[in-house]
Each structure stands twice: as structure tokens, then as C-alpha cells.
Amino acid sequence: MSGGPAHILIAGGGVAGWMFALAAARTLLPLGTQISVVDDGADESLGGHTLALSTLPGVQDHHHALGVDDIAALRAARGSFKLGESYTGWTSGGAAILPYGDTGADLGPVRFHQQLLRLGTRVPDMDLAGFSLAGEAARLGRFAPPSPDPASILSTLDFGLHLEAAGYARHLRDAALKAGVQTVEGRVVSADRGADGRLCAAVLADNRKISADLFIDATGERAALISGVLGVAWESWAVPGLDRIASAIADHSVPPAPLTRNEALSGGWQRSVPLYGVMASQLIFASSEMDDADAITRLGGKADVSAFNPGRRETPWKVNCLAIGAAACVPDPSASAEHYLAASAALRFLKLVPHRDGGGVEAREYNRVFAAETGSARDLAALFYTAQTRTETPWKAARTLERSAEFARHRALFDARGRIPRSEDGLYDEAMWAAAFIAARVQPRDHDPLANGLNQTALKQRCEHIRQLVANTAQRLPAHGDMLAQLHGGRS
Amino acid sequence: MSTPGRQISKVLIVGGGTAGWMAAAALSHSLKGTGIAIELVESEVIGTVGVGESTLPHIRHFNQTLGIDEAGFLKDTKATIKLGIEFHNWARKGDRYIHPFGDYGHPDDTVSFHHHWQRLGGEAAMGPIDDYSLPIQMARRERFARPTTDMGSLLSTFSYAYQFDAALYARFLRGFSEARGVKRTEGRVVDVALDGETGFVTAITLESGERIEGDLFVDCSGFRGLIIEQALKAGYEDWSHWLPCDRAIALPSASTHELPPFTRATAQEAGWCWRIPLQHRVGNGHVYSSAFMDDARAEDILMDALENEALAEPNRLRFLTGKRRQQWSKNCVAIGLASGFLEPLESTSIHLIQVALGYLLDFFPTGAWDPADAEEFNRSMSMEYERVRDFLILHYHATERDDTPFWDYCRTMDIPDSLTWKMELFRERGVPTSYEYGVFLPPSWIAVYIGQRILPRRFDPLAHAIPEDAARARFTRMKTEIAALAETLPHHGVAIGMTRPPASAAS
16 A cells, blocks of 8 residues: 655645645645645746735635635735625626625525515615625725624624735745745746656756656646646636736725725726735736737736636646646636635645555546536626626627526526525535625516515514614724734835 | 416425425425415325335424424424434345444544544454444444534534334424414315416316315325326436335334334345334334345245334335436426435435425425526436435445345446446545535445445545554544443433333333
């Protein structure tokens, strides 16, 4: 019986590479496994366009499992808190907020949004944020950490994080090195394969070769190993009409909002991730409507522009090579999925650590869950592209985005009565899917008939009570900017 | 029939029995205040199958949601506690293991206990894996205490279900439902009327000539599927090539001096016998394949298996394993045996009723009859059925028995790809597949794999993170603690408030 791998080589550092290294170090170094990262300092692991991460709630659990200290990571990455997302310009009407944490409260089997539908609220007028402490605090620019006491309304808060990729990667690297990971200065460009088809040595740009048992491809969209050597195909999720992406990070003196903004414009849409002292922005745009120079100007004069090519690898784990980060999947930025997918990749691998000569069954199981996770990220983005009602040419084209069977199922059920199907291994729970449909202004034809059992007058009073409680509490929370100033110790 | 904006005003449940009355109870509870009327039609002449006496822990959630008090329920249904199922003679004659409702070791370990157990030498060095499960040790000692939520305690490592008289449970739920406005009508259905245009069910006619209309029809009429199949021709997916048992004989016997808090399933020549101890009697039965055994031999085997005198004449049942292709068709939802049949080997019949009711409430229709609701219900139920099916097939297929043509068939038959993959993952690497929806969590799969001699070729390399001596000392201590704790718990009969403790407790 053989043991685990003797040497794991991680090709490329960056957020994905170093996160993987840190998680693997904590578990595998005690077993005598050697872990090395070949890194030239160019963080391409999440794709060159990912200058900041805007995470989902649950990031704290991932950090705990990975061995990352939330506060230290926030400090290193000019971090701020994220209480939800806002959407402007996707449909007519004002901004819609998708709040994190609890929104209202279910009554038995009747979900909160069904209660509002039952009261006759139309989705375009439905302001979920008003019934959510996170949503209301986001609107007011306030923040407080959730309370562990379930009796406190503060326990209904939940949050994600905004993290600058470069600072976060440095933090992860420092922690990994401290844990005993070795680093090799260099750039993996290829690998040698043995007669059995497995990779046996990574080939560096300077022709050095490093042998290992298991290879982690964190080379980003380059995918030097999984694509370059193993030729695993890419499944494209390209959005018709929107083919370019510009990314920039620039000084920003206004205190950051605890909210990621998604603003649709005539020739594309802009995502703004507010960090402490800086703003990270992405512009996903149509080259037919806007040239690169216009895009750069819009982002403040200094930005990287590249082709926008979201999608995923058909099988990120093949023989003894596992692709992570953008080498495995480039989710649409609107899915807020980069951090989740990177963390989940490392943690799932650690549940399926192969034997030195193994990997077949583990890879299959890993790839099965990968397909479900990335599928949900693809579908959430598809919701916004297909539900928007803009009339410009690229947006009309975007509406023709191919819908997966899984998404078609979600859409049909929500259209009918605002229901969300159960789906496995996805990134978003039922409440978040419902909030996303509402933020995308999808109006169901009817509501849950079980809601008809509720007394309208009592229900109206109850909702009003929740709204006032939320409003009163949110006003009293500390300003997000002050919280951050304290956390970052005045540094920016 | 199909009017947008129009709401369902009446649900008609066809058939009483466990499925019918569980449906009536769940619907009357959840539709309270909606103005939707619920009527149930049943005939005392037809009677119920009522073999589903052994349940899964989820039933407790069903009862809790309805606000049912456990003590009253235990008394009224003559229920006992069930901590798992004991399997005899499945992989080899003489084998014995319990599939417990709980974990081996402590579930908070990064590496699942069975990897440690195997690393330390498995059964030869560490003793049976059963020794590391509190519910199994409780079961073997006929002891029981309710689980706690204190994660540090061994008492948090298990769950429990019930064994009860299904007919009494149906009666219990009938009282519950009638108190909540469900109208019960006695009568035998002789005709089902369909709308000429839409094919939707409009009404049923009883033998008395009475015609009863409805908007949503819940078919709980049993195997024959009075509405779903006979009227709507939903079709049936036959799974008998994977699960060839197609007959059962059920027979109650008098209680013995024992009161085991578990169900027993003993493999026979061409099927298996169940033994389910209740407070007032023992339920017995023999499930077998008519292709491999005649009825007379099957009855002899059942009679031989009885531990005490029979209390009734044998009740003979025929079935075809599989599921209705459309469990929700038009305005009819089939629940219970009308929706399909999976043998009671893992006590899933009542659970599948409960699951179907959950999905029905999740996707409860309106008069618009949006096809998305039925599609989602059917998709979800197919997944639930298939996951149970795979788990059942595993029991037959993971065997070394070659003593009868039946076992030769089961051992060598082709199995569904979904199960081939699950077995391969466990055999190679000891990883049980996990899913969010669908019954049977990883500990259940591990119990049956190991109990039926599917041992992983290799265990998780992370098990090496603990030095071998330390691991051995730790788990040996755990084994001692589990046994010692089990000894201190109350006797099963005492724990459920039986007024007359069985003889073994008094001795």
C-alpha cells in the first residue's frame, strides 16, 4: 500500500496557487509530503482581469478551513466588507440590491418573497433590502459583524469580503511559506510526460526541470499544463455581444461602500469592487460599440484590456494534474465565484488526496462536483444577461445567451410562481437565488398558493414591523468607513 | 380545467392507508387558512397493505412539523424505537452487521473513522467496526436514550426512527386530519372521469353512485394506481431486473421476551425475511423472487423464521419493483405504492411518501397548472427513487454467496452505471458518495459496504497524520467508552414508557 504523494508541485502562485499551497501544507506537510510553488510573481492564477475578489458569504468558513485569518487577510488586501450587490441599469427602474444574510423571515413553508408577492407587491417595486439588515446597512454605508446570539437581530447579518488580489496573494504566500511550503523562482511553461501519460516533470522557462508526483496548474488562462500539455478542452460561456474586459485599480478617497456595484451601460457593464482607499473596476464591453481606448478612459485612464472568455475546463483533474483558478474556470465576474471556487478546489482536493500512483477515481469524483459548482456560477450570470431589458445591439445579443437545461429549469419555475428548485453542490442557496431573480426584476406570473393561507392584514403588519426594525437597527450601526479605518489602523 | 389565476379549491385524496392519511395530515396542516377543501375517499373493504412498519429517522421531523407529541404517538401506534437494521447472511452465510442511524467514531474528525480503522488493521486488529458505533452498541444491548445536541458527547452521534403498526399510524393521522377539517368518505371508486379536451381528471364515481369532483387528485390507491395508471396511463419503469423480488408474505407473531430496538433483515435462498418488533407483537415477512422460488417454499421459510406463535393468517402480496414514469400527471399526483414500489429492505416506503408530500407542498399547483411544477416534482422524485434503488441493489450485488441461482444472478447481474461508479469510488479509495438531497448519508453507505465485505483497496493517506500508536490508543479508548456508555443507558422498553417492561429487563 503506497502513501500520499511525495512531492506536489504547484505551477504558478497567485491567489489560487498560494491558497492551495497553504491548505495543502497544513494537512500534508505532517505526512512528509513536499510542497513547492514555482512562482515568478506574476499573479495570473485567477486570470489577469481579476484584480480584486468580491466574495460570497461563507468566506469566513472557507478561511477557517483553509487556515486563513480573516482580519489579517483583510488588512493585507486593503479589504472591505460586502453586504450584498447592487444592480443599476439592467432593467428600467432604480438600483436593485441583492442583500446577504436573512431577508424577512419565512412563515412555515412560505418563503419571505412569497409573502410579499401575496401582498400584491410587484417585483419591480420589491425592495428586499428594506427587510434585510445587511441590505439596509449596505444602502446606508454601515456595517457591524453578525452576532452569534440568535435572539439578536444582528444575527441576521451575513457578509462577504472585498479583497485586493495582489495583497491577498502576498498574505497567502507568507502564511504558506511560514507553514513550510518551498518556493522556486521561475515560470512553468510545460511538462514532460512519462510513457503512462502522467506528468513527470515541470519544464520552466529557463529549461530547468522539476519532478513531482502531482502537478497543480495555477497558471491562469495560460493553462500551461492542463491545456498546453494534456490538451483538455475548454467549454466557452462567451456572452454574445460582450467580448472584451478591461480591469483597473485606482485610488479612491471616498469611504468604500459595503457593496459590489454592477452598472449596465450602453456598450457593456461595469463592476466596481470598493476596497480600502482604492476602487477595483472591471468593464465588460462590446468591441463593436467601444474600442479599448474608450474603455480605458472610462476606467480612469489606466487599465488592462483583454478578451473576455468565461468558461470552464471539461475536466480540471486529469491523470496527475489538477487545474485550479482560471486554468480550470473563468466565471463571469457577476457570479462572485472566484474565491469560492479557489477555496473549494483546495478543500475538495484534501478530501480526495490520491495515492502516489492513483488519481483515477478521485479525479472523477472531484470533476463531478466541479461541474455542479461551476454550473451554478454560469447560471447565475446567465440570469442577469438574459433578464435585462436594454435595447442596444450588444444587449439584445446578450439576451440570446445559451441557457443550460439547469438554468432553464430555474427560470421556468421562478416565472411560474417564484419558486426555486433544489440543486446540489451549487454556490448559492435558495434564498440567494430568489434574491437574484428579484434583483434581475423577473416577475412571476403567480405566487405560492400556500401563502394564501396567511391573513393579509396580519402579514402586512408583520412585514411593516420587520421593515421598521431593520431600518432602526441599521441606522445605529457604525459607519463602514470608520470600521475599516479602525481595522486598517489608518493605513490605506 | 386550466385557468390562469384560478386557485385549487379542492384536493381529493383517493385511498386511505398510510399514504392517504399522511397526505391528508400534511396537506390539512400546510393548507390551513387557504380555503382549500380536502376530502379523502377510502373503502374499508379494500384494506391496506400496511407492511411499512419500519421507518427512517426523518419520520420524526414529519411528526414534529405536525406538532405531534411523541409520547402519545408511541402509545397510540404501539411503536418501538429503531436504531438501525441488522442484516444477517447477506455477503456470506453467517455474516451479521447493523446499518445504524449514526456515525462510526466521532464525525468531527477530518478523516472518516473507517479509514483509521482500516489503517490500524481493520477487523483483525481492531475488532468489528460495529464496536465503534454507539447506536449499534445500544441496539445490541436493547438500550436507548434520546440523542443530545452537545457535539462533544457520544450521545450526539446518532439518530433514531420508529417501528410501528402502520394501520394504527394511519388511524392516528386520520384523527389528526379529521380534527383539521378533512372530510372522509367511505366508498369504493368505480369510475374516473376525464375531461374530453384536456385529459384532466374531473371527478370520481363511487359504487353508491355518488360523484365527487376535485381540482387536484392525490392517488394513494396503492399498487394498481387507480387514477395515475388506470385512468391517466402514466406508464411504469420496471426495475425488476435489478431487484428481482416480486412477492411478499407478511405475518404477525406474538412478542417474545426481547424488545430489540432494531429491525432485522435475514437473507434467504431467494430473498429475505424481516422481523420488526412492536410493543404488542412482532411483524414478520418474507420478500422473495417468484422466478427463483415457489410460494409454498417461501411460506415454509417464513414459518421457520418465526420466533413465536403466528397471530394471523399469512397476507400474500405481489409487486413489481420500479416507479411510475410520471408520478405527477395532469392534475393527479401519485403518492405511496401508486407512485412505485421499492422493497422494504431499507424501510423507505413511508419515507418516500413523506418526501413526495414535501415536494408536493414545495410545488403546490394553482389552477394555471404550470407544467414546470409537475416537471420539477417528477424530476425530484425520480432522483429520490433512483438513489434508494441504487442503495438497495448494493445489498444484493455486494455478495459472495453462490449457494443458490438467485444469489448467482444478483452477484453477476449488470447494475446501473450510477451504482457502478459509487462502488468503484468506495472500493478504490474508501470514499462514499454524498449528496444533498435523497436519503442515506455517507455513514449508511459505509455501513453497508463494510458490512458486505466491500473493503477499500486503499484508505485515505491523511489517516497517517496521527501516529499509529496514538491512533490505536485513541480509538481503543473510544471503543471502551462507547461500550461503557451503552451499558448505563435505560432499557428500551423503559425508555419509551412501556408500562410492562419485557421479561429481559426484569431479569
